[in-house]
Amino acid sequence: MAAVKVKRNELPKLLEGAKAAGYDVFAPARAAEGWAFAPYEGGDVDLDGYLLTTASVKGFVLPQLEAFLSYDNDDGRLAAAPEGKRLLVGVRPCDARALALVDKVYLDRGFRDPLYLARRDNTVLVVWACGRPAPTCFCTSVGGGPGDATGADVMAYEAGDDLLLEASSAKGEGFLKAVKFGEASDAELDEAKATYAKVAEAMTPLWDLEAARPKLYENFEAEAWEEVASRCVSCGACTFVCPSCHCFDVVDEGKHGRGRRVRFWDACTQSPFTLHASGHNPRERKAQRYRQRVLHKFYYFHDNWGENLCVGCGRCVVACPVNVDIREAVSLVAGAD
Amino acid sequence: MPVPATLERVVVETTAADLKSFYLKFKDGPRWDYLPGQFAELSLYGYGESPIGIASSPTEGEELTFTVFNTEGKVTRALHRLAPGAAVGLRGPLGNTWPLEELRGKNVTVIGGGFAFTTQRSLIKYVLANRKDFADLTVVYGARSPGALLYKPELAEWEKSPELTLHLTVDKGDETWTGREGFVPTVVEEEKLPPDDAIALICGPPIMIKFTLPVMDKLGWKPEQIYTSLEMRMKCGVGMCGRCNIGPKYVCVDGPVFSFAELSKLPQEY
Ligand SMILES: Cc1cc2nc3c(=O)[nH]c(=O)nc-3n(C[C@H](O)[C@H](O)[C@H](O)COP(=O)(O)OP(=O)(O)OC[C@H]3O[C@@H](n4cnc5c(N)ncnc54)[C@H](O)[C@@H]3O)c2cc1C
Ligand code: SF4
Ligand code: SF4
Ligand code: FES
Numbered sequence: 001m002a003a004v005k006v007k008r009n010e011l012p013k014l015l016e017g018a019k020a021a022g023y024d025v026f027a028p029a030r031a032a033e034g035w036a037f038a039p040y041e042g043g044d045v046d047l048d049g050y051l052l053t054t055a056s057v058k059g060f061v062l063p064q065l066e067a068f069l070s071y072d073n074d075d076g077r078l079a080a081a082p083e084g085k086r087l088l089v090g091v092r093p094c095d096a097r098a099l100a101l102v103d104k105v106y107l108d109r110g111f112r113d114p115l116y117l118a119r120r121d122n123t124v125l126v127v128w129a130c131g132r133p134a135p136t137c138f139c140t141s142v143g144g145g146p147g148d149a150t151g152a153d154v155m156a157y158e159a160g161d162d163l164l165l166e167a168s169s170a171k172g173e174g175f176l177k178a179v180k181f182g183e184a185s186d187a188e189l190d191e192a193k194a195t196y197a198k199v200a201e202a203m204t205p206l207w208d209l210e211a212a213r214p215k216l217y218e219n220f221e222a223e224a225w226e227e228v229a230s231r232c233v234s235c236g237a238c239t240f241v242c243p244s245c246h247c248f249d250v251v252d253e254g255k256h257g258r259g260r261r262v263r264f265w266d267a268c269t270q271s272p273f274t275l276h277a278s279g280h281n282p283r284e285r286k287a288q289r290y291r292q293r294v295l296h297k298f299y300y301f302h303d304n305w306g307e308n309l310c311v312g313c314g315r316c317v318v319a320c321p322v323n324v325d326i327r328e329a330v331s332l333v334a335g336a337d
Numbered sequence: 338m339p340v341p342a343t344l345e346r347v348v349v350e351t352t353a354a355d356l357k358s359f360y361l362k363f364k365d366g367p368r369w370d371y372l373p374g375q376f377a378e379l380s381l382y383g384y385g386e387s388p389i390g391i392a393s394s395p396t397e398g399e400e401l402t403f404t405v406f407n408t409e410g411k412v413t414r415a416l417h418r419l420a421p422g423a424a425v426g427l428r429g430p431l432g433n434t435w436p437l438e439e440l441r442g443k444n445v446t447v448i449g450g451g452f453a454f455t456t457q458r459s460l461i462k463y464v465l466a467n468r469k470d471f472a473d474l475t476v477v478y479g480a481r482s483p484g485a486l487l488y489k490p491e492l493a494e495w496e497k498s499p500e501l502t503l504h505l506t507v508d509k510g511d512e513t514w515t516g517r518e519g520f521v522p523t524v525v526e527e528e529k530l531p532p533d534d535a536i537a538l539i540c541g542p543p544i545m546i547k548f549t550l551p552v553m554d555k556l557g558w559k560p561e562q563i564y565t566s567l568e569m570r571m572k573c574g575v576g577m578c579g580r581c582n583i584g585p586k587y588v589c590v591d592g593p594v595f596s597f598a599e600l601s602k603l604p605q606e607y
Contacts, residue, residue, distance in 0.1 A: 069338070071382035074424035078338055110590065111575035217584075220604050247579030250572045252385045259383060263572075266580070273580055274570050277408035282569070282607045292606075296582070303585035 056243030081118035098243030100151030136314030147196030236267030339426025352484030380426030396466035450541025
């Protein structure tokens with residue numbers, strides 16, 4: 001299907017069209033802290049100054065806390081799969097890429113998580129290519145880029161006063177068919193993509209990961225891990241804001257035989273994460289835990305799936321209260337002898 | 338989703354009563370099959386789930402056995418308070434199995450210490466039930482004291498059985514103990530357990546494994562002939578919650594059974 005052309009000031013019409021087609025629409029909006037996806041209430045979408053939401057999109061498919069089972073004494077019942085189509089507009093390529101990576105763990109590992117699957121199926125990501133990356137962005141160093149369509153359902157490229165929308169999944173195509181706009185020509189689309197390729201080229205690569213990756217693992221015992229994690233206070237902020245961190249804990253909540261089994265985001269940088277009932281903890285020290293986070297992103301996941309688990313959004317760099325910087329960590333450890 | 342099962346009976350295994358065996362049967366409805374070495378998540382609504390190795394063998398019939406140490410944690414404490422008739426959920430079968438294909442036709446050597454012996458029992462029962470598929474079966478099993486040995490009636494049978502050779506040992510005997518005293522590594526050394534055409538399965542406290550491996554190395558065992566079963570804190574058991582990894586391997590799906598050849602390629606973080 002050909003790409004669709006929408007005037008920038010017709011965006012409200014597009015989103016109203018999506019609502020009419022049955023989607024719950026979410027768009028970036030200014031929030032108490034930075035930006036957040038909020039239900040679209042009509043009117044213009046002001047994206048002036050918007051780059052990334054403070055929290056990533058992962059909460060839309062993997063809620064911070066959810067009950068997946070409820071019980072009444074000995075009877076358990078799985079939670080019903082969530083229904084209702086959602087459309088997220090203004091998602092950045094790094095976040096969409098992150099969901100495509102989490103998909104591997106939640107859908108391709110063997111066990112297909114029904115709640116996650118339903119949310120993924122119900123959610124259309126309209127991914128907005130990035131024209132002005134932030135200094136903390138390093139997507140091109142980890143396999144992504146400002147115009148990367150991995151994980152996107154629709155790619156949106158700005159071209160002057162126009163917005164060119166290209167479907168990159170069947171879901172995305174369904175949406176573009178449901179809202180009726182004119183076509184963009186191939187030439188227009190190619191030109192727009194070329195401008196984003198330039199944005200990508202202007203981002204300096206941080207490392208050559210093909211060379212750095214094996215060094216990170218070889219240097220498993222390096223003193224440099226102590227150095228990079230020395231300030232870490234094990235707060236977990238980096239894992240919570242991260243779009244690709246997907247680990248969770250499970251707990252039963254309830255009283256008098258009735259309750260629910262919930263799962264909620266967990267953080268490998270916190271010590272109880274691996275604590276055995278015996279008191280033994282294989283990752284007792286924060287340097288061991290931070291090493292797990294970095295190696296999972298750059299080595300373990302790559303070993304299993306051939307991709308980096310970090311998408312270079314820079315959120316952890318911004319969120320860390322003590323300025324631990326994963327980019328420096330990789331440089332330092334890979335550079336240690 | 339945990340499959341509903343009923344607790345048929347409970348056997349107190351140790352004099353300290355800190356280890357009990359739970360014999361469970363699936364209720365009418367869904368059920369699953371398993372092989373020796375696998376584990377299951379035991380679910381008690383209101384308390385949570387715990388990963389526990391399956392101590393029975395599929396050759397034993399309908400009952401599934403789990404031998405559980407009471408850590409005084411949430412789930413194991415609640416389990417220890419259960420009486421027959423109670424409902425327990427079983428989510429499984431999880432993880433890989435003992436290397437059954439590699440073991441076929443070979444000499445099977447089981448080296449166990451303490452209560453990690455549970456899934457080794459499953460394998461011993463499996464070998465005994467399919468006796469002609471395997472060559473010699475040799476078992477070394479040790480515990481701190483006679484009272485800490487699991488499956489005592491069965492051990493007594495095995496001692497008399499011509500189907501296997503059992504070397505039982507305790508760190509320190511008591512007035513009733515007429516058997517051997519000494520640590521597992523010493524027994525392995527004294528008995529000169531031969532590596533020829535054999536596979537060994539070793540489970541026990543880290544200290545026992547640490548001292549047994551060099552002895553086996555001296556006897557000529559290769560790392561790829563020796564397997565163990567690992568334990569890491571777990572939640573999901575299906576490779577999603579992300580907490581049970583050792584390097585790139587997730588113990589819940591890539592393990593719990595690993596050979597020492599595989600482990601030598603992984604970080605020592607367990
Ligand atoms: C593959 C495997 C097989 C096991 N087999 C046995 C067995 O046959 N017999 C036995 O007594 N114990 C076994 N364990 C250990 C057992 O799982 C823990 O002792 C148990 O989960 C403690 O639960 P709790 O709720 O009482 O403790 P808490 O301290 O309240 O722990 C809370 C939760 O954390 C997780 N957890 C805590 N410690 C461990 C741990 N060491 N391993 C895995 N998860 C943990 C569990 O989900 C547990 O419910 C096995 C562990 C693994 C990984
Ligand atoms: S590790 Fe940091 S930079 Fe990489 S994806 Fe996660 S939050 Fe973004
Ligand atoms: S945000 Fe910073 S201090 Fe908090 S756990 Fe991550 S690295 Fe450590
Ligand atoms: S227990 Fe969840 S990943 Fe292994």
